[in-house]
Amino acid sequence: MDxxxxxxxxAAECLRLMKLSQNKDEAEILKNLSQSWSRLAGQIDRYQALMREQRRIVLR
Incomplete structure:
Protein backbone atom coordinates (compact mmCIF):
# COMPACT_ATOMS: atom_id res chain seq x y z
CA MET A 1 0.00 0.00 0.00
CA ASP A 2 1.30 3.45 -0.84
CA ALA A 11 -1.18 15.08 -5.93
CA ALA A 12 1.32 17.93 -5.83
CA GLU A 13 3.00 16.68 -9.00
CA CYS A 14 -0.35 16.59 -10.80
CA LEU A 15 -0.99 20.20 -9.77
CA ARG A 16 2.46 21.20 -10.99
CA LEU A 17 1.82 19.53 -14.33
CA MET A 18 -1.64 21.08 -14.51
CA LYS A 19 -0.07 24.53 -14.43
CA LEU A 20 2.13 23.56 -17.36
CA SER A 21 -0.60 21.90 -19.40
CA GLN A 22 -1.15 22.99 -22.96
CA ASN A 23 -4.94 22.80 -23.01
CA LYS A 24 -8.02 22.92 -20.82
CA ASP A 25 -8.84 19.20 -21.13
CA GLU A 26 -5.39 18.15 -19.99
CA ALA A 27 -5.52 20.61 -17.09
CA GLU A 28 -8.91 19.24 -16.01
CA ILE A 29 -7.67 15.65 -16.06
CA LEU A 30 -4.62 16.56 -14.00
CA LYS A 31 -6.77 18.47 -11.52
CA ASN A 32 -9.04 15.43 -11.13
CA LEU A 33 -6.04 13.15 -10.68
CA SER A 34 -4.67 15.46 -8.01
CA GLN A 35 -7.95 15.38 -6.15
CA SER A 36 -8.06 11.59 -6.37
CA TRP A 37 -4.52 11.28 -4.99
CA SER A 38 -5.44 13.63 -2.14
CA ARG A 39 -8.55 11.60 -1.30
CA LEU A 40 -6.52 8.40 -1.33
CA ALA A 41 -3.99 9.97 1.07
CA GLY A 42 -6.84 10.85 3.42
CA GLN A 43 -8.22 7.32 3.27
CA ILE A 44 -4.79 5.86 4.03
CA ASP A 45 -4.42 8.21 7.00
CA ARG A 46 -7.84 7.22 8.33
CA TYR A 47 -7.13 3.52 7.85
CA GLN A 48 -3.79 3.76 9.63
CA ALA A 49 -5.40 5.67 12.52
CA LEU A 50 -8.06 2.98 12.80
CA MET A 51 -5.42 0.24 12.88
CA ARG A 52 -3.45 2.09 15.58
CA GLU A 53 -6.61 2.46 17.66
CA GLN A 54 -7.48 -1.22 17.28
CA ARG A 55 -3.97 -2.25 18.33
CA ARG A 56 -4.19 0.06 21.33
CA ILE A 57 -7.48 -1.53 22.39
CA VAL A 58 -6.09 -5.06 22.00
CA LEU A 59 -3.01 -4.22 24.06
CA ARG A 60 -5.03 -3.06 27.05
Whole structure:
Protein backbone atom coordinates (compact mmCIF):
# COMPACT_ATOMS: atom_id res chain seq x y z
CA MET A 1 0.00 0.00 0.00
CA ASP A 2 1.30 3.45 -0.84
CA UNK A 3 1.96 5.80 2.01
CA UNK A 4 -0.17 8.87 2.48
CA UNK A 5 2.91 11.03 1.91
CA UNK A 6 3.56 9.37 -1.44
CA UNK A 7 -0.04 10.08 -2.45
CA UNK A 8 0.28 13.73 -1.40
CA UNK A 9 3.47 13.97 -3.45
CA UNK A 10 1.65 12.57 -6.47
CA ALA A 11 -1.18 15.08 -5.93
CA ALA A 12 1.32 17.93 -5.83
CA GLU A 13 3.00 16.68 -9.00
CA CYS A 14 -0.35 16.59 -10.80
CA LEU A 15 -0.99 20.20 -9.77
CA ARG A 16 2.46 21.20 -10.99
CA LEU A 17 1.82 19.53 -14.33
CA MET A 18 -1.64 21.08 -14.51
CA LYS A 19 -0.07 24.53 -14.43
CA LEU A 20 2.13 23.56 -17.36
CA SER A 21 -0.60 21.90 -19.40
CA GLN A 22 -1.15 22.99 -22.96
CA ASN A 23 -4.94 22.80 -23.01
CA LYS A 24 -8.02 22.92 -20.82
CA ASP A 25 -8.84 19.20 -21.13
CA GLU A 26 -5.39 18.15 -19.99
CA ALA A 27 -5.52 20.61 -17.09
CA GLU A 28 -8.91 19.24 -16.01
CA ILE A 29 -7.67 15.65 -16.06
CA LEU A 30 -4.62 16.56 -14.00
CA LYS A 31 -6.77 18.47 -11.52
CA ASN A 32 -9.04 15.43 -11.13
CA LEU A 33 -6.04 13.15 -10.68
CA SER A 34 -4.67 15.46 -8.01
CA GLN A 35 -7.95 15.38 -6.15
CA SER A 36 -8.06 11.59 -6.37
CA TRP A 37 -4.52 11.28 -4.99
CA SER A 38 -5.44 13.63 -2.14
CA ARG A 39 -8.55 11.60 -1.30
CA LEU A 40 -6.52 8.40 -1.33
CA ALA A 41 -3.99 9.97 1.07
CA GLY A 42 -6.84 10.85 3.42
CA GLN A 43 -8.22 7.32 3.27
CA ILE A 44 -4.79 5.86 4.03
CA ASP A 45 -4.42 8.21 7.00
CA ARG A 46 -7.84 7.22 8.33
CA TYR A 47 -7.13 3.52 7.85
CA GLN A 48 -3.79 3.76 9.63
CA ALA A 49 -5.40 5.67 12.52
CA LEU A 50 -8.06 2.98 12.80
CA MET A 51 -5.42 0.24 12.88
CA ARG A 52 -3.45 2.09 15.58
CA GLU A 53 -6.61 2.46 17.66
CA GLN A 54 -7.48 -1.22 17.28
CA ARG A 55 -3.97 -2.25 18.33
CA ARG A 56 -4.19 0.06 21.33
CA ILE A 57 -7.48 -1.53 22.39
CA VAL A 58 -6.09 -5.06 22.00
CA LEU A 59 -3.01 -4.22 24.06
CA ARG A 60 -5.03 -3.06 27.05
Missing amino acids: SAQHCQNQ
